[in-house]
Amino acid sequence: MTPPKKTIKLEDYHLSTVLMNMGDGIIMKDKRRKVEFLNQPLIEMYGDQVGQHCFEMFFGRTSPCEEDCPIKEILENGKPSFKHLKKDKYGHWLEITAVPACRETDKPEDKSTSVIGIIRDITKRMNLESELRNRNMELKIKNDELENFVYTVSHDLRSPLVSLQGLAGALMEDCYSQLDDQGKEYLLDIKNSVHRMGLLVRDLLDLSRLSKAQNQNEDVSAKRIIQDSVEQLTLSLKEKNVKLTIGEDMPTVYCNREQIVLALVNLLHNAIKFMGDDNPYPSIAINHTIKDNYHIFSVQDNGIGIEERYFKKIFEIFQTLNEVKDVNSTGVGLTIVKRIIEGHKGQVWVESAKGKGSTFYFSLPVKDYNPLFSPGH
Amino acid sequence: MHILLIEDDPVHIKLVERALKKSGFNNRLTIIQDGEEAFNYLLNQEVKSPEEEFIYPHLILMDINLPKVNGLEILRRIKQSPKLQYIPVVILTTSSNRTDLEKCYEFHANSYITKPLGYEEFNQKIRSIEHYWMNVNETPY
Numbered sequence: 001m002t003p004p005k006k007t008i009k010l011e012d013y014h015l016s017t018v019l020m021n022m023g024d025g026i027i028m029k030d031k032r033r034k035v036e037f038l039n040q041p042l043i044e045m046y047g048d049q050v051g052q053h054c055f056e057m058f059f060g061r062t063s064p065c066e067e068d069c070p071i072k073e074i075l076e077n078g079k080p081s082f083k084h085l086k087k088d089k090y091g092h093w094l095e096i097t098a099v100p101a102c103r104e105t106d107k108p109e110d111k112s113t114s115v116i117g118i119i120r121d122i123t124k125r126m127n128l129e130s131e132l133r134n135r136n137m138e139l140k141i142k143n144d145e146l147e148n149f150v151y152t153v154s155h156d157l158r159s160p161l162v163s164l165q166g167l168a169g170a171l172m173e174d175c176y177s178q179l180d181d182q183g184k185e186y187l188l189d190i191k192n193s194v195h196r197m198g199l200l201v202r203d204l205l206d207l208s209r210l211s212k213a214q215n216q217n218e219d220v221s222a223k224r225i226i227q228d229s230v231e232q233l234t235l236s237l238k239e240k241n242v243k244l245t246i247g248e249d250m251p252t253v254y255c256n257r258e259q260i261v262l263a264l265v266n267l268l269h270n271a272i273k274f275m276g277d278d279n280p281y282p283s284i285a286i287n288h289t290i291k292d293n294y295h296i297f298s299v300q301d302n303g304i305g306i307e308e309r310y311f312k313k314i315f316e317i318f319q320t321l322n323e324v325k326d327v328n329s330t331g332v333g334l335t336i337v338k339r340i341i342e343g344h345k346g347q348v349w350v351e352s353a354k355g356k357g358s359t360f361y362f363s364l365p366v367k368d369y370n371p372l373f374s375p376g377h
Numbered sequence: 378m379h380i381l382l383i384e385d386d387p388v389h390i391k392l393v394e395r396a397l398k399k400s401g402f403n404n405r406l407t408i409i410q411d412g413e414e415a416f417n418y419l420l421n422q423e424v425k426s427p428e429e430e431f432i433y434p435h436l437i438l439m440d441i442n443l444p445k446v447n448g449l450e451i452l453r454r455i456k457q458s459p460k461l462q463y464i465p466v467v468i469l470t471t472s473s474n475r476t477d478l479e480k481c482y483e484f485h486a487n488s489y490i491t492k493p494l495g496y497e498e499f500n501q502k503i504r505s506i507e508h509y510w511m512n513v514n515e516t517p518y
Contacts, residue, residue: 151474158471162492162499163388169496170395198494205473 014161025119026099029054031075033064042119045092054117060089070096073116078102085122093126094119133351151208157201164194203332206262207317210339217344219367220257222250222297228257229264236272240282247287253295255344256366263340264299266333267360271301273329274358279303294346294363302357311350337362345370378404378511381434383415383451384469385443389419389492393438393469396503407434412446415439419461420454436510438464441477449480456485463517465510 019026025042029035033054038046049057054071055064055304070084088094101114168191179187201333224247230237237244253260262337268284275282306314313319315338318331341348352358380402384390390408397406409415419446437455441448448468466489470477472489481489490506493499 012399155472155474158473158492158494159386159389162471163386163392165494166392166499167388169394169499173494195494202494263460 002041020222021210023120027054027117027119029071029117030114033071036114042122045090045121056092057088058088058094069157071098071117074098074100074115091123092121092122095122096120103124127129147208150204154201154204154208157197161194161198161201162273165191165198168194200330203336207316207332207339210259210336210343215312216256217254219252219254220260222253222288222295225253225257225260225264226250228261229268232261232265233268233272236269240272242272242275243281243283245283245285247285250288251290251295253364255364256340259340259343260364263337263362264297266337267299267362270333270360271303271358274306275301286312290366293366293369295366296361296363298359300357300359300360305354305358306350306352307354308352311352314350315348331373378402379407379432379434379436380405380507380511381415381418381437381439383412383437383439383443383448384411385410385440389440391517392499393503396500397507399500400504400507402507405432409421410444412443412448412451414445414513415443416446419451420458423510433461434464435516436463436506437464438506439466439468441470441472441481443492449477449484450517452481452484452486465516467506467510 007365015155019039021040023041025045026037027035027042035050035054038050039049046057053064055061055069059065068086070081070086073081078100080097082097083092084096084098086094086096090329092162097118099118101116105339108342119297157284167171168187171187171340172191176184223246229297230244254289262288271284279302281302283302287298287300289296289298315334338348341364346363348360348362350358350360379454380397382390382393382417384393388397391408394406394408407418409418427481431440439448446471451514452466452468455464455466462485466485467490468481469490469492471492472478478489488506491503493502
């Protein structure tokens with residue numbers, strides 16, 4: 001049924017108002033690529049080019065684009081083309097959608113008579129994207145430079161440290177008895193300071209290595225990770241007479257084994273260090289649970305505990321609590337833990353109260369679970 | 378028995394010498410402080426008289442960060458030389474860099490040892506090196 005004439009007129013008026021005032025450009029052209037209609041945005045960009053060829057108007061060409069023509073498909077077989085990207089003669093980036101100007105009921109031979117093009121000038125977006133890419137590249141280069149710098153510095157520092165430790169050791173061996181009490185004290189201070197510097201350099205190297213090692217995840221038994229970590233601390237655990245309990249039914253986790261061992265060693269080392277000298281029953285418990293697609297591991301101790309106001313600070317680099325004077329403390333350990341766990345898309349946190357021990361938790365996503373695509377993470 | 382030490386740090390040379398002496402090594406120790414000199418010493422030997430006959434080292438202890446010619450290059454050339462290839466080369470370095478470690482084994486180093494920071498550990502490692510390569514290991518030379 002044909003609509004009444006008045007309705008058609010009203011629709012024409014509305015349609016033409018929309019066409020002339022919309023942000024995107026609209027072009028109609030015939031099958032010889034001659035422009036039949038341009039809306040206001042396109043007139044403002046290219047002038048009134050009705051009657052001209054589209055390839056001339058957009059690209060300053062004297063013949064149709066041989067390849068990469070957004071309307072070729074339509075003219076050949078009536079198929080529309082969506083979001084075709086092309087640069088015009090003025091350097092504007094155009095996003096072109098071209099559809100046949102016909103109804104679905106038209107015969108195939110009529111489908112390619114004329115074409116409607118919707119032209120969006122995305123130059124600003126493309127420039128911004130390009131700037132963002134360049135900035136990201138620059139940032140990556142700077143970041144790599146910084147990491148390499150830390151790595152090289154920490155590395156080159158090892159050599160004079162070997163010398164200092166060696167000479168101090170030789171001096172102790174050969175001349176210790178010839179020194180007076182003050183001299184002996186100074187020599188021990190030198191040895192301790194160099195030892196501390198050595199630990200600092202070692203931790204900084206560990207930290208800088210974390211960024212270099214990527215994509216080395218594998219299926220590893222958590223039991224094995226715990227065994228490897230505990231093995232490295234056997235002496236310290238014995239020295240402090242710590243009772244260690246490990247939960248049963250440990251899972252297999254998908255992770256960088258070496259890194260998670262390093263994280264656990266740091267957490268255990270921390271627990272041993274802050275056990276308290278007068279603790280009659282020092283104990284550490286390692287447990288595991290699973291929650292919302294995350295393995296949650298916990299390292300619980302009955303040591304001196306941490307006040308809540310330090311919960312965030314302890315994970316920052318070079319931050320140590322003054323509760324325990326320890327020459328082996330560098331303030332890098334928990335930063336390493338945080339970097340490792342966050343590198344695995346997990347989290348690390350602590351629950352503690354002064355005098356009541358601490359529980360450090362870290363989470364690791366279960367295999368094939370990507371937290372980035374999960375709501376509410 | 379002859380050990381060739383290729384090391385540019387004068388203090389590290391003193392420490393290795395001291396540790397070797399402490400471990401009971403009283404034989405010949407040749408010290409070379411840069412890569413080029415090491416290269417000439419090992420690869421451009423000209424025998425002038427029977428008395429001056431070149432005695433191939435039984436062990437090469439070598440750092441990799443050396444002036445003039447890099448230690449890795451020296452290692453590569455040693456292992457490519459038919460005359461030198463069987464001399465055990467022990468890399469003794471402060472570098473714990475994985476790339477250095479892998480590169481050294483790629484170029485057929487016989488051992489890779491990181492210099493420890495502690496004095497006692499340093500002596501212990503040199504003692505182990507000396508004992509194994511001088512007393513336990515056998516070479517064609």
